[in-house]
Amino acid sequence: MRTLILCCSFFLLLSCDWLTNTETRTQKLVEDELRGIDWNDVDQYPLFEACDETASKTDQRLCFERNLMENLSMSLQDFRFTSDSDLQSTVYIDFMVETTGELQVVEMQNDSVLQGQIPQFREVIIKSLRSMPRPEPALKRGIPVRSRFRLPMEITTNRNG
Template identity: 80%
Template sequence: MRVFALCCCFFLLLSCDWLANPESKTQKLVEDELRGIDWNDVDQYPLFEGCDETASKYEQRSCFELTLMQNLGMSLQEFRFTSKTDLQSTVHIDFLVETTGEIQVVEMQNDSALQDQIPEFREILIRSLRNMPKPEPALKRGMPVRSRFRLPLEITTKQNG
């Protein structure tokens, strides 16, 4: 009789999970899956036309950065910047590649000497980034996601005249 009572108690403890509704089970599975995702990394980096989507993530990132720098360099060559003194500075540009492929400048850190010497540089750089060809957005689990990047840009000018 004791064995039967022990088995019944054991069965009752295990059967509680059987009585749970399917929605709560599904919700628990989804929550467990979401906790297991590394949201700081993407499955595929943003890609410009000409970048191989089947390449490794390292190659995808390299292609994205190289194409971005080439497009930005070509865009900035159209402008003639002049300064009163020799200037060497690094500008850090934080930008987002939106789910639509649009590039949004979030923040731009530059020193006051660059701002004093070339006040229009910030607006020209932002306009150049916005006007370049749109990349395909980054992908996480097959879905387009926003991705944030930091671009260091070295600026060197020689005194005019």
């Protein structure tokens, strides 16, 4: 009987260590899992209503980009830009799709000639992005996340038109 009580006491003392080790092991597993997540990639790209959420990631991205360009083109048709000289330039628009689906311009890289010839260009782009339909945000493990994109835009103008 004495041996049985001694063995039970011994196992009770060891079981306390097993509980703390379980917590430590769980914490280590969580940390390893977080380190293993690629935070620069999303599980699902932002999607406009016309895009299929069950499509592959490549198809989702293509659909997002195609719909974005179509909406932006339609929005920019309302504006007439004029310049004093022929102009050919590429503008890089960095924008963020927020967790709410709102599009925010982060940065716009363009050359000084474009800025001098069409000073209202930046405001027109920002207004156009804000007026288009909101996409569903990107998802990472089922949670809406912010995602950043770079859109190259080729600008070609003819003198006075």
